Amino acid sequence: MSAIILFMAGIAAIAGWWLSQQRLAAKPWLEEGVLVDLREQSGSSPPTAKIGLGVFLAVVGSLFALFISAYSMRMTMVDWRALPVPALLWFNTGVLVLSSVALQWAYTAARRDDIDGVILGLLSGGASAVTFLIGQLLAWRQLAGAGYFVASNPANSFFYLITAVHGLHLMGGLVALGRTTSKVWLSAEVIRVRLSVELCAIYWHFLLLVWLVLLGLLTGWTDGFVDICRQLLT
């Protein structure tokens, strides 16, 4: 459970930092009158949707941290046989990086009010994300073709499960991306979609980060790190 404990410690640090700025030592029974809240005072509070996305990413992060915890506990059992990682995953990773780059590009274009750049960025980001998903399916087929079925070994089960959960999150992102793209298409006013484009880009970067961590786990690169974490708790 060390992965989720580390993750929770990170969340607790962020929450603690935030709470430390909220005047928790105030004596509200003595304070009468209009208190200007920190949120209003700063004047540049992030938009509500962005905060909402941040909270959602914490939830998704906790989900994946739990999968990683389960993975690291199960892999110590004697029946664990690591499966060969298909070379296709490297191609998929590259495509996902491209997808993230394209959305970042769309976001910078949105800040420049460059509508064509936004559309191009969104479409190429979406297309490469779809390519990634197809690539993941092909990787599944390759593994199944080589006899690595979902139930034949826990390492296989985890591989299919974790990639599927990641893919599902990406598919959810594609729905949001599709809505944003159609908004850009219809309204042609960049300023009204700037936030949506930014949120898509943040979500994509997050999923890329999650994928890189998962890839490290699935390929066994992070085994040494996982061992260290495990020893911390035993």
Added chain:
Amino acid sequence: MVDVPFDTVAGVPPAEVGEVDLYHPKSWWTRYVFSQDAKVIAIQYSITAMSIGMVALVLSWLMRLQLGFPGTFSFIDPNQYLQFITMHGMIMVIYLLTALFLGGFGNYLIPLMVGARDMVFPYVNMLSYWVYLLAVVVLVSTFFVPGGPTGAGWTLYPPQAILSGTPGQDWGIILMLASLILFIIGFTMGGLNYVVTVLQARTRGMTLMRLPLTVWGIFTATVMALLAFPALLVASVMLLLDRLLGTSFFMPTLVEMGQLTKYGGGSPILFQHLFWFFGHPEVYIVALPAFGIISDLISVHARKNIFGYRMMVWAIVAIGALSFVVWAHHMYVSGMHPYFGFFFATTTLIIAIPTAIKVYNWVLTLWRGDIHLTIPMLFALAFIVTFVNGGLTGLFLGNVVVDVPLSDTMFVVAHFHMVMGIAPIMAVFGGIYHWYPKITGRMLNEVLGRFHFWVSFLGAYAIFFPMHYLGLLGMPRRYHDIGETAFVPASAHDLNAFMSVAALIVGFAQLVFLFNLVWSLFKGKEAGGNPWGAASLEWQTPETPPGHGNWGKDLPIVYRWAYDYSVPGAARDFVPQNEPPAGLLAQGAGP
């Protein structure tokens, strides 16, 4: 009087959200059924949760009939008994308490108490309810599928949860897990709303340290639930795959009915870790909103400011954080390393400190208060007593050496029913009697309410107090029929019969409560806008029940905390949060 710098300029404009932000219903359907108004969603959540809660109540009757009068009721066989305990536990913990506190109270109270027009993502909020309803429908459907609902116990421990000896192995367990997955998805949608609304939609002047403790409790509980429910999701998904695809995440190598199963090598302990990583925070997910509600109830009905508000806030946050590092105290008998047990016993006992701070502060709030023994106050007092009772047995069970012999006995059942069954339900009832006038504009009937309180309170003790004793005798939980055993004397059977009769009576009192809810809706006394003379913002709405958008043209401005009761020199014995100070009033600021 004031030693903190702040801005007291007159004529501060009210914080206003743009008109476009507010969703307006266009038809009957979007107003009352597919509504995006948090108040309607709250009522939908509450009605659904209470309806499914009635199912769980009937299940508890059936269980008690079997335990009190074994062999009398031929229609309750051992398999059905296991199905009843499983569904009773699961429904009460998740589909009733979690949904009612967060989806019901959270939706209704958060926007009103922070001075917002609605939740920040109303559409997602609406979806949250419909996914929850779907989860409930899937759950109920397990009663009608071949093999019936699962009888795995509410903890759904593998390997037995998915083996053929357990009732509901065909469909029950699959639908149970699917329903949990749906519930978690639905809850996440709602939870995002509750958290972000508290963060972003507070009205002008409503700093965090001016929030009523109800909001603090619900807010912290929601944050915990958002982080803890994924553990149940992961456990459910993996167990579902073990059952459907034959993977071996949790399933060890085992022989079933003389046949080697397809499973091998999995770790049931892994499931326990995941389950309790969710399961223990879940205790506080239902306790923290109750803490908040009780704090507000006793302050209002004792006409006294809450004692130690800051400590109360800190304690809520501390409990929320600590509750994530105590989960393995549910697993002392799983064969874990003794040092682990020591660690988790220590953290478990540490969590008693902030909890005790809260109890002391409630008692000190009551001390020399002008205590009105209204029905909400009665329930609040009952909560405090019950929570202390359950908390003290928790100290017993938190210690490894005491827990090991008591594990899986009726003592554990008595403990958790006191601490997270009776106590939170007392808070729910207190909250409903307190806020019903705001929700409907009418008071609940006083006579029926007092009858409901006394029968529920005394009856609950008649059921669960003796149960501790049965547990100490060694009577195990989850047994359909204890039969003739050397260590259980005949008097224990008489005690069981007594508890069962009490359970039937307490259940009947809940029917009276439901009748009261409906009857008072039409015939109750008109309540007016603020029948209790409460200071917090939800009682200051221009209309009762609050209209669409909650407030009139302008959002309220908050000038003080929510607990200004019996202030010396004030005209009334409470000062509403949105009443400007005297100096500002002279300069023309209006409430």
